[in-house]
Amino acid sequence: MPAVTLSEVARAAGVSPATASRVLNGSSRTPGADIAERVRAAAAALGYIPNAQAQALARSSSGLLGLIVHDIADPYFSSIARGVQSAARELGKILLLTSTEGTPAEERLAVEAFTSRRADAIVMAGSRSTRTEDSLDNAALKRETERYLANGGSLVLVGHDLVSPEGASDHGSPSGPEDADLEASFAPSPLLVSIPNEFLARELGLCLSDEGFSRFAIVAGPEGLMTSDLRVSGFQMALGEKGLQEADVLRSAFNRDGGYDAGGALEASVRAAVERGDRLCIFAVNDRMAMGVVAALRQKGLHAPTDYAIAGFDDINTLEDFIPGLTTVRLPLEEIGRKAARAALTGEDPLPAAGEVILRESTGRRA
Amino acid sequence: MPAVTLSEVARAAGVSPATASRVLNGSSRTPGADIAERVRAAAAALGYIPNAQAQALARSSSGLLGLIVHDIADPYFSSIARGVQSAARELGKILLLTSTEGTPAEERLAVEAFTSRRADAIVMAGSRSTRTEDSLDNAALKRETERYLANGGSLVLVGHDLVSPEGASDHGSPSGPEDADLEASFAPSPLLVSIPNEFLARELGLCLSDEGFSRFAIVAGPEGLMTSDLRVSGFQMALGEKGLQEADVLRSAFNRDGGYDAGGALEASVRAAVERGDRLCIFAVNDRMAMGVVAALRQKGLHAPTDYAIAGFDDINTLEDFIPGLTTVRLPLEEIGRKAARAALTGEDPLPAAGEVILRESTGRRA
DNA sequence: GATACGAGGGAATGCGCTTGCCAAGTTCCA
């Protein structure tokens, strides 16, 4: 029972496929009212649904918007996804989703798949990795995106730009001999909804120093994870500006469990501070890590803000009912998603995302 | 700079497009090794990426898996989405996502869009509505899914079946005159990953009675929301079996804020119980509502499990760090997503989802 | 009333790929 085709509708209406096409899908030429009505009636009666694949092939525009995230179950990304979806709906596009688990290799695959699908635009969110073990995959990812762009696609990155191969672009690229030189100057480049991680982390650092904290520890993701690294450096920068000692950096996985592990490791420092009559202020580079830290320390009988202070980053919506209310940096994630999608689809360069420090109970006065 | 096509590759390799097609895309016929190598080399050199639209058109299989959820930013759905994505990856499909905000009208649109895209399979998750104001849209949704199925699509519902129009199927349908009779018996029907909401809510009710609670209140979603209604009735059923009085039902929005509102409204009852030296046990029909209730009551100075007890449903992963640890019914959401996707893609009938009551601090002994 | 012009409908072509079919070349057994 194959689907009803346009020519069947046309035959039923007693017109040519060309005419049927013109009335059913917004063409510049509008057939006469009576005919149009007949065609529409026939289409309705037969339950005609256009074959989007065929349309895409004929028009060479697919109506697809690709979204690449690290983990769709992570509230950070699912909020962005929500924004992207809402923009896609408004613009009449439908969403292609890939959740990559964060590896550049998977991201490359996703870009390839979307290219193959001829997605009109792609939004790629999530931290880049500057680790050397990822550099090959990063380079491959970069080439893949360039190919996509060269084929007329539109790409917007959320967060930061792709990492370029070490040797910059002035050495001839080792693989493609000539195209690097010839096309480089004309090659379209991805747009960027930048998230000022470093700047905002610095703001947070300044705020917290102003609150009177003087001893800090940072719970970060693995070295080479760009988002984490920037937040760390921004925060340290603030401490430096305030004439404070640099914070110790504890590295673990960039998620809740990583935070939990780090929290356990911080017990001694927290207790030491308490015994000195002081409080350690912990900055976890994202909210989920912060939640993990809090959970671990609570198990040890240590509580914020009484025994220590803690701040996160992102202001994921999960935080709403978390105790203690967590100081953090709000990122308008859904809005960022919307913006990215609109930029990708309309081609206009987006503004960087805004963000703001939100002080809550977790860095408040000692209970 | 249009993308490179198969025939360009073929020409470069000095073979026919047919041969090139056979070597590049898994065909049953594999050309000779030397030729294959030549073609592969040419494809690599030119950076060929097959046009999936054209392939889909020619093969009449798109390699697309559609996913329809109410709200992708809701952890309930994003967990399911994660499972679906992982199954899709394993089976070499790519995901089409629509987040509908829960209205049957939007869901119908999504099914139509996926049909148009010729998605190989669709997974639709989220509660159905039995409200009369939705009955028209429900009927339209049902017709749309039937059309999709009739066109050879495969549909899996997560949760419960579609709601059928009132008059059952024995009256001739008012719209399509003959096809209702003729095709009805052969019409393929959607598969179902059923979630035993009623059964599990009953289990929860039994557990809580066994814990010694005797006065209950239920915080439910709006009447007519099937998931909510079933959880309410299952719970009440348990109370009846235990010879307890039926619980009062408070209705509000099926989300965190709805729970918050209901929590405020429950203050008096909670206090009354406390003054009697008793504790009210609240069952919120989903975790997010439960979190809202807790937040509202906390603002009034009331805490679980000291002043009242509370249980939720779903065991969304956000709960991990929620205080107090919330008694709930665990649903293996990611697993459910995987199962649904596999069923949709392979066509085999899935088993119902399992679930289990998880007792935690929120219904424990009085602090 | 003849000419010019515009509007509306249809035939044909192509989007990029798959695949049934055919012809030519091989292998193998009687």
Added chain:
DNA sequence: TGGAACTTGGCAAGCGCATTCCCTCGTATC
């Protein structure tokens, strides 16, 4: 050694639709 039975490329016909070009017919203009 002569086919029978396979292989293996290539040819061509679509898949379902948009769109260009052409043709016809109706109407306005003088």
